[in-house]
Amino acid sequence: MNEHYNRWLHHRGLDPDLMQELLLLSQDEIEDCFYRHLDFGTAGMRGLLGPGINRMNLYTVRRVTEGLARTLIAQGDDTRKRGVAIAYDSRRFSPEFGAEAAGTLASHSVRVYLYPSLRPTPMLSYAVRHLGAAAGIMITASHNPASYNGYKVYGSDGAQMPPHRVDKILQALAGIDELALPSHSLQDGIASGWIKEIGSEVDTAYYNHVLSLSHENNATANQQLKVIFTPLHGTGNRPVRHILGELGFTQVHTVSAQETPDPDFPTVSAPNPEEHDVFTLALTEAEQYTADIVIGTDPDADRLGLYARNPAGNYTAFNGNQIGALLLHYTLERKAAKGELSSQGIVLKSIVTSEMGRSIASSFGVKMEDTLTGFKYIAEKVDRYEALNTPFLFGYEESYGYLLGSFVRDKDAIQAAMMCCEMAAYYKQAQNLTLTEVLEILYQQHGAYIESIFSFTFQGKKGLEKMSTLMDTLRNQPLKQIADLPIAQVKDYRLGIDHLPKANVLKYLCTDNSWVAIRPSGTEPKIKFYISAVADIIDAAQEKKKRMEKDLRDRLETSL
Template structure:
């Protein structure tokens, strides 16, 4: 059994690893050693612990040696890598280890001297003209996880071709091949460097420059009340700094969640999609009669928004609702201030609301769909930059990620937080809450409703079950869902859309991805997609109803049927 021989080899690595591994039962040994932690297009992500299928200094060093080998084969003059890390357990250790492995291959590194948001790494790669970037984070995963994301010189996450090249190099690395430089030697040779302070300063200046309506902010900056929670992560300093420098007077931070904490002690897991993480923030909001609550995830690339509804209760907006509001706010105010550029474009993912399409159509602005994952939005921005044909306004995805501006090439909750507070100013100036603003958009454009169901299936058995669900959907898609005929089946792995009625087929002009979409006769869309970073299969539901209640009823029916099929 191959995993047992690898297990025995790891027992010899160091005393701490031996102590952790000794005494494990065979099932746990197999779980930890039956495979290498997978390097996907987003990099690595896994449970912290000893083993080839876990996040630890050895798997981090191995991945980094593969990255170093890949960089050296590109024959780039004076290669360098920018590195950032979040508040998770061992994030600072993994970041330093990655730097020292790169240094041993003669690659210069620039590492932030304290935890920083993922988007600030994306920016630093471009600002420092680095060859690549690494950020140590597991985003909004539970506390047991950590991860390792790789960026390329354009500041975007590596996409398929680059990821494949790096993966091939990682596969060829044996643990005995890994080189690591001593820290003092790396400092002495000028290979290990801390990020210059001006990187953050110029980033903050550029973020503030994305203010859409400066007069509005000036008028309303001391009238809006904001509650902010960084959820024990990296957002605390940059988000507050941006809002403070713009002159917002009433920004209150949730003290219990202000400081970095790898145990995320006040929440089950630090995901701003979950209303439970806002319990304390909502108490504060009620005490202070706040206009909005914003909460950023540990690496500050996602942001959740909480507003007061018509009954006076604070409710969490979905990522789709916030994205639609931002799309409308930006287009309306760019138009009002006569600053809308030529050939403007908004980008969303294939599982993100069609609400934004209706808004863009109203303003005569093009909207593009890309695969799930913000790297594809970043890729489009790069394409526009090269071709000089389109001007990027906003990119967003349903999973609480938003981006304006082009100096960052990943979702950015610092930028998004600033724009959300500005949007609150816009509605407050009109005598409305953000919730009333959302209702206004529903009444104008239609009642769009979306939902997501994630089924967690852990371990080897779970992985096989996810494969089977996708294979069954691919080979035998349902003819009807909730009494509505399936009109189109879009298979993004096979790059084909099949019209079930006519039998006609069309090519899908997007990279291949293990995603299946069912388009129903009323235009509703159901999407199945295994997660690339967690042991989950996700089902996305999108519909539009004559009223919000009817749209919600549709979603409920779709969910019941699809989950029965999945079982």
């Protein structure tokens, strides 16, 4: 029987609800719940809710917070007094986990700034910087299904901590028994003066910064744009509607069935704006309302999905690469028109994001630089370039994450929602164009870049072993061609290439500039396959992408 399981089973003070769940576990479930401590991936600690050291629960939250507290205390009194900002989303146990983290930190005389109610991830990032905190904690599992929750750790710059800083927390965790740590109440921390509520003035400061990003505050154009918005039962409702209201977008209709925060996300299987299914209700209302665009944010409002009405009257879905290309082009175009575009500015994207953005940036005389997957790497470079007085222009990932203003150091769907609405309003009034038409023009100017992603899911301990074996096989027996496209170069980022940290990513570059990238997800038990097909026209690129995907799927399904 598992040693950790026995410790939990015989722990007299175990939470009664967790004990009840523990007693119902099958042998396979016991193995999965206890075979390792919940790991940190590209976006912190994330996992299924439930009993065990490989699950999100009060004890795993208490343990990792203990490690963070010890790390901060080791940095001296100033760091301890600067403290930690904490926010949480609409998920199950998010408020309880936030309170648990706050109480644990306060018990070590580490100052805590705690939001009194749910907030989006970008507002937590902003609060860390605004308050001068030493660190931040965001309780969220982002776009995962309702059975998940998570714990993101932020540094003093407002960005998710990079691996070398997370390693220090992990070192501090060595030997800590999560069951031996006492529980500390939120009320005691407040009474002691170590826990302070984050006031509304921080919200106001954030909103003002977001509003300052606007390029075209045209009241007439904004009033004429019809918008359907869904927060997918998460934190985005109030912030997005507030910003749009301030800019005069008077025809914003929120999907009522998805408006209220709900940890069960009852209208969707997973609240992920990358998935078309989550927009079913929004698109139905868009048809009734003849909306120009449809936007949706995930539960912690760091990712944004977008649809736009096309000239035929139907709604076109945009993937993360396409949204990024539109936002990038609009941002550079408007800055250039106002004489505000610096040729020294920098645009940042991940290595699995479309190269179309590089062509757009180049057409404006602007440099684009790649980072590893995970927005913390974009934030890290924002910090580095800021120190060199290099203007940050835009950062994005194919996974529906965008950043326009560096006052936040994580992807920000509130910024993106505002800019998508402003962009759509501008093109509608100034050029009588829909966003679908704007994208088609960009394809004509830069070539057609068509991307897709598919994945294979591997559950549990055995699943992780299969993922590892597959990546080893792909390294030891590299692909020579994909469909009919010869491979010109294989990039193995585990070797630390292109001046980037080492990462478990393989990228196959074809002779025609198409490419495929393969990486295990840092947030879910799956391996992701990214395909980018490049051609002169859209139809040719789409056909090439289909051939590439079919070839990869056929090979992998045979070998798995």
